Amino acid sequence: MFVYMDHTATTPTSPEVLQAMMPYFGENFGNPSSVYSFSRKSRAAIEKARTQVANALNADPSEIFFTSSGTEADNWSLKGTFEKGKSSGKTHIITSAIEHHAILHTCEYLHKVEGAEVTYLPVDAEGFVSVDDVRNAITDKTALVSVMFANNEVGTIEPVAEIGALCREKGVPFHTDAVQAAAHLKIDVKAMNIDMLSMSAHKMYGPKGVGALYLRKGLRPENFMHGGAQEKGRRASTENIAGIVGFGEAMEILQGRLADDLAVNSARRDRLIAGILERIPHAKLNGATGTHRLPNNVNFSFIGVEGETLLLDLDMKGISASTGSACSSESLDPSHVLMALGLKHEMAHGSLRFTLGRLTTDEQVDYVLDVLPEIVAKRRAMSPLWEDYLKSQEGK
Amino acid sequence: MALDYSQKVMDHFMNPRNVGEIENADGVGEAGNPKCGDIMKIYLKVNPETNIIEDVKFKTFGCASAIASSSMATELIKGRTIEDAWNLTNNAVAEALDGLPPIKMHCSVLAEESIHAALNDYREKHGMPVIPMEHHED
Helix, strand or coil, X not given: CCEECECCCCCCCCHHHHHHHHHHCCCCCCCCCCCCHHHHHHHHHHHHHHHHHHHHHCCCHHHEEEECCHHHHHHHHHHHHHHHHHCCCCCEEEEECXXXXXXXXXXXXXXXXXXXXXXXXXXXXXXXXXXXHHHHHCCCCEEEEECCCECCCCCEECCHHHHHHHHHHHCCCEEEECCCHHHCCCCCCCCCCCCEEEEEHHHHCCCCCCEEEEECCCCXXXXXXXXXXXXXXXXXXXXXXXXXXXXXXXXXXXXXXXXXXXXXXXXXXXXXXXXXXXXXXXXXXXXCXXXXXXXXXXXXXXXXXXXXXXXXXXXXXXEECECCCHHHCCCCXXXXXXXXXXXXXXXXXXXXXXXXXXXXXXXXXXXXXXXXXXXXXXXXXXXXXXXXXXXXXXXX | CCXXXXXXXXXXXXXXXXXXXXXXXXXXXXXXXXXXXXXXXXXXXXXXXCCXXXXXXXXXXXXXXXXHHHHHHHHHHCCCEHHHHHCCCHHHHHHHCCCCCHHHHHHHHHHHHXXXXXXXXXXXXXXXXXXXXXXXCC
């Protein structure tokens, strides 16, 4: 059985989306910046997609700027806002300890190269940022607050609307990385007082290589990409028309099924969580529960086992999953997210993430629940840490 | 990158040899720490007449290359004298596995170090001088 349970890494482009994209590789290849009538089709296609994305967020189409990725949207938002405010003494950035590297590494860059002062807010054991911590961190030097909408590793959904309201009250721009959240949750940028929001198409059954930044009317961060006058002179580079068309389609299709997907995914998620807890002793769920958790995210640590071994064992059974273990990263450091949640190193190394989506079936959930306990037991049997753990439990 | 393993690594990972513990082992050694995500524990049964390693078992917490390195290292020292076993280098373990990804070479180092620790434990218990251990940087 092939079981793809890594929808947070990426999703397949849906057939309807692909179909909508196809004409813009061949017949409608015109450069939207050209004057002749033939290129009008390309321009119109981009504007249609802009409206589709804007509608999904309750934004105005003029507030949507297409980028090459969610990462670029994050970079633009942070660097552009910082550079804009620098001359008036706005040199402070507030973010959280569990952001995606697209945010964290951008903050590190701004600190190192531009001298930005960065506050990394801690999170609690379930991964929540405290609104009071944001309040206390804001100073008259704060250029922006950037807190992710929902965490990609453990699925915790942050109190974005509360942070948005606070930032609006304080007059500080608020950016949120919604790369994961936008694929699962209804987002209303007006009601939630969001000033800037990053998104990516390939997390929501659109193509790779296209993202967007929502920029509330009136906000003008410095440009990130310099060159031609595309995107009203705000983001240079010839548009990825097919990709943008695909993004718009994917976003519109998603809005039509958001509530159904949420119900189906949440039910499967909770069944997988309950099944693992029931069948595997000493398994720890990482992250929040219920409606505070992304509907498709399951993240566990198994005492005594290292995550990469579980991934390979699962792969042998046809199951694709993910881990926060160092051994699967380039750096050999365990996941900064799990460490920020207060996990011990060995627990962070032992994490396993399943992320559900449109490819998931109930049979697949059963299959994972069938094979996982055996795999964990096999690896625990050869682990000196598991042995130590069992001994430590004997006295209790 | 996690799947860039040789067939030998995958074989020793999926079907590790010599897993377990030896009760009343003549030498026990451990290397690594949970912070790095790797811990290897080696148990030796040594014939005191011949100083030949008659049995060896391991337990390892770590990634696939750590488990494969432990498994291969135990195969390489089984039936050898304690002197021969001491001379087993991490490179020899990695080579026997048809190579490890560069970032995973420390797993073979861990195998060498845990074997050295177990051999020194044996030497100490049997009144032989302990050999100073080299500690690799990674």
